[in-house]
Amino acid sequence: MHRPLVAGVVITALGLKTTLHQVADTDHYGLAEPLRDLPAWALAGGTGLFLPGSAAILLRTTGRRAPALLTGGTLCLAAPSAWRQALWSPSSRPWQPSPP
Known part of the structure; x- marks a missing residue:
């Protein structure tokens, strides 16, 4: 029961780091650049694991359902895929020069 909570905290900490x-590291990354794959997935994925885990603990200890936590967790897990889809279009990448 506690494993999703611990995994969520650890993965979110990795994303923050x-x-x-x-x-x-401004020598290799521009500040206007979006997050790379690992930080984006770790930030959203860690939170996405933590929220359903806390909903499960709430259900087990009090018997109350927490649809807001489950919805938030689902949205957090889906967010990196949506970001990746949005970043595929060349018009959404102003930090990269267009090919000659």
Whole structure:
């Protein structure tokens, strides 16, 4: 029961660490660049694991259902895929020069 909570915290911490590394490394990354794959997936995925885990604990301990936590977790898990789809179009990447 507690494993999704612990995994969510650890994965979110990994996402925060890699995000801060990307922001601090201005030699290799521009500040206008979106997050790379790992930080985006880790930030949203960790939260996406934590929210349903807390909903499961709430259900088991009090018997109350938490649809807001389940919906939030689902949206967090789906968010990186939506970001990736949006970033595929060349018009949404102003930080990359267009090919000659």
